[in-house]
Amino acid sequence: MIRQLFTLIWNRKKSNFLMITEIFFSFIVLFGVLSLAFYYLNNYQKPLGYKYDKVWVMNMRWNQEKSEEIKTIQRRLKQQLNSNPEVESITLMSSNIPYTANMMGTGFDYNNRTVQTNVFDIDKDFARVMQLKLTDGRWFNDQDLNSKYTTIVIDQAMRAEVFKNEQVIGKIIPGKSGEDTGIKIVGVIEAFRQNGEYSATAPGFFKLRDVEMDSVHMKGSLSAMLIRIKPGVASGFEEKLMKQASRIAQGWTLEIKTMPEMRTSYNKVALIPLIIFSIVCGFLIINVALGLFGVLWYNISRRISEIGLRRAIGAASGQIYRQFIGEVLVLATFGLLIGLVVALQFPLLQVFGVQTGVYVAAMVGAVIIIYLLAAACAAYPSRQAAIIPPATALHEE
Amino acid sequence: MNNFSLNPLGATTALVADAPHAPDYVIKLTDIEKVYQTKTIETVALHNINIAIRKGEFVSIMGPSGCGKSTLLNIMGLLDEPNSGTVEIDGAPVKSYSDKTLARLRNQKIGFVFQSYHLINDLSVTDNVELPLLYRNISGSERRKRALAALEKVGLSARSRHYPNQLSGGQRQRVAIARALAGQPEIILADEPTGNLDSVMGNEIMDILLRLNTEEQTTIVMVTHDELMAKKTERLIRLFDGSQVS
Ligand SMILES: Nc1ncnc2c1ncn2[C@@H]1O[C@H](COP(=O)(O)OP(=O)(O)O)[C@@H](O)[C@H]1O
Ligand SMILES: [Mg+2]
DSSP, X not given: OHHHHXXXXXXXXXXXXXXXXXXXXXXXXXXXHHHHHHHHHHHHHSOOOSOOTTEEEEEXXXXXXXXXXXXXXXXHHHHHHHTSTTEEEEEEEOSOOTTSSOOOEEEEEETXXXXXXXXXEEOXXXXXXXXXXXXXXXXXXXXXXXXXXXXXXXXXXXXXIIITTSOOTTOEEOOSSSSOOOEEEEEEESOOOTTXXXXXXOOEEXXXXXXXXXXXXXXXXXXXXXXXXXXXXXXXXXXXHHHHHHHHXXXXXXXXXXXXXXXXXXXXXXXXXXHHHHHHHHHHHHHHHHHHHHHHHHHHHHTHHHHHHHHHTTOOHHHHHHHHHHHHHHHHHHHHHHHHHHHHHHHHHTSSOOOHHHHHHHHHHHHHHHHHHHHHHHHHHHHHHHHSOHHHHHHXX | OOOOOSSTTOOSTTTXXXXXXXXXXXXXXXXXXXXXXXXXXXXXXXXXXXXXXXXXXXXXXXXXXXXXXXXXXXXXXXSXXXXXXXXXXXXXXXXXXXXXXXXXXXXXXXXXXXXXXOOOTTSOHHHHHHHHHHTSOOOHHHHHHHHHHHHHXXXXXXXXXXXXXXXXXXXXXHHHHHHHHHTOOXXXXXXXXXXXXXXXXXXXXXXXXXXXXXXXXXXXEEEOXXXXXXXXXXXXXXXXXXXXXX
């Protein structure tokens, strides 16, 4: 029976070509949407590495001050603002704050291999403010402030990518020139996904740049201040904070945002491609479903006499129904096979560096949806075909 | 009273295992009335029909167009139900049988031949002939064997790989007969099998049917417009306006 179905579909491949192509395209688009969705979902389930609630971000823009002067002002700012009972802790950070598109990266050389990593310049209070999770070694302490080496804390992704299974704590990576004394790794944190929940985990490390450092160790300045406030503090505190800060940093442009706000708007943007893609896909699927339904309806009306013949030679009504559903599923199978050949190239060629599991889940999902869609479109026309009385079906020519 | 195997595509045997007496008739119609009801008019297609067909008989049915011949054949072939009266197949009344049971009876006992062949153009000759066997539990190789044997009987072995539209009308009708034979039915119901054919090809078809009847004792009921064809059969039933006139 199955073989006959395949023969029938194969022999009618010309007239079925359109449907097979439609199914193929729907599969590809669906596969794309589901890959993206599963990619986001997969990222979402991985640890973010920090806690964004109760964190306020103050961006600072100074004028012509020298870096020493900026450091003095920022030290005072930290001290003053921290003395508020509402504030839990304060840290300074480079401009690549979570939930912003600002990126800072470097090619990290190790063992003749260069790995692109994120670099976050932060001071020693950063772990407390962002509540990072240390998985190995230690966080920066006072000894690191004026250490001979540039001390860094790396994240798990960087450890896995750059150092594989090596012991990393205490590892010193010598500098290339005489001035550059080298890098020393003191700790490993779970993660720090700057670009939020939907982004992929990327290797990154933290470099200590504290206002308590001397000018040899601390060149340049950090432009963001992250403030963790205590639970239950009203948003009116923002104004007070702003006033205090402006008195200290006179002439600077200051701006406060809460990290949850930043997160909401950033994630909205991150999801836009998925949303647009889903809407487009939705319309396409509706179109294909209607087309499929129409073609099936038409095909069945053309095949009334075949239905009559089959009934006469022994097909029960249910067998006619199953035959027509079966034909559509076989058709869908042809479209899906072509689609799978194309879809399989993505995990095989690893074009986007997305995990194979994501693609596999998307393929399985798309196959199931297409089969369900095809069966749903076929159900009503097939039902109609099945209930035509045999004598009537034979009557029509 | 009927002892059907539960397997829907089960064996041919034991379909009417414990019928009261050995059946005298393969088909028996009693007091058949058939009325087609449309919105505006009511057509009496058959009125007071009583026909009994014995095993091995070759019966022809004649009558003007629209007199109810096809309707009669459809009722005999369990494709249509009368408004009243009884239809017995092998001595067992088929009233209130389920759609599945009727389909199985058609599949195992009856072979149909139509004026317009009703072949599926997208299937090869062999695949067409195999069709009735698809609704049985038969292996692919056995199906193929029986299909080729049936094609042999109608002299079309050489055309088994062709497609219907590569054949002449007479050849197509022979394929249709082979399809009816593939299921080894007791009864063949043929509705104007030569109606679309010229006399040479028509005679070929008629010869095949006569041979089946004499050599294999297949019961045949054939609707025809052709007096000459009808004369070659054992018995002639004439219909006029839905009633038997002889
Ligand atoms: N499905 C149907 N609905 C309504 N009227 C029908 C139907 N089938 C047949 N008839 C009518 O019943 C009569 C007998 O038809 P039919 O048995 O096909 O005649 P024949 O085969 O002798 O030409 C005709 O008047 C025909 O119009
Ligand atoms: Mg007729």
